Amino acid sequence: xxxxxxxxxxxxxxxxxxxxxxxxxxxxxxxxxxxxxxxxxxxxxxxxxxxxxxxxxxxxxxxxxxxxxxxxxxxxxxxxxxxxxxxxxxxxxxxxxxxxxxxxxxxxxxxxxxxxxxxxxxxxxxxxxxxxxxxxxxxxxxxxxxxxxxxxxx
Numbered sequence: 026x027x028x029x030x031x032x033x034x035x036x037x038x039x040x041x042x043x044x045x046x047x048x049x050x051x052x053x054x055x056x057x058x059x060x061x062x063x064x065x066x067x068x069x070x071x072x073x074x075x076x077x078x079x080x081x082x083x084x085x086x087x088x089x090x091x092x093x094x095x096x097x098x099x100x101x102x103x104x105x106x107x108x109x110x111x112x113x114x115x116x117x118x119x120x121x122x123x124x125x126x127x128x129x130x131x132x133x134x135x136x137x138x139x140x141x142x143x144x145x146x147x148x149x150x151x152x153x154x155x156x157x158x159x160x161x162x163x164x165x166x167x168x169x170x171x172x173x174x175x176x177x178x179x
Contacts, residue, residue: 028064034073037061038098039150046092047099050150058095074098075105087111130166133159142166 037051037059049059049070059070075088078100082088089111092102106114130153131142140162142153154165 029062031063031073031077034061034070034077034098037070038074041099043099043101045099046094046097046102048094048096048150049098050145053096053145059098070096071098071103074100075103079103089114128163128166130169131159131162142169144169 037049039048039050041047049061051070052060054060054067054069060067061070061073062068063073069088071090072082072088076082082105085107086105087108089104089106090097090102091104091114092099093115094102097103130144131140133140139156140159141155142162142165144151144153144166151169153169154162156162
């Protein structure tokens, strides 16, 4: 099997318009951040994209998502900052409030004011529900899990 090169990451990024998020559709770390392997070593997908488009990240800094979408790899949505800056941004932007459904794969998009249910299977992303009804989002996620008999990474 051929080892991935850094440029291979683009085959796992859904590139949309410049203003939209570019979701990573490969595997994830703990169902939260995109995980990409370069020469057998696991790296964070958004960090790999940032470094490819902006250069290396200075020691002690993190690659942050301005959009609060942990799977987003759009270079214009990524910036660097300290851990405390990242936490402050998440708090001020409402990222901590988003996703408070207590159901894996179901979250609230505060900026767009709707609930989203998602699942990932074999590197492919599935949007199960998008709309104003939290109960429908939870039901869509649970039906997906029952149908496949497993819990998916999100």
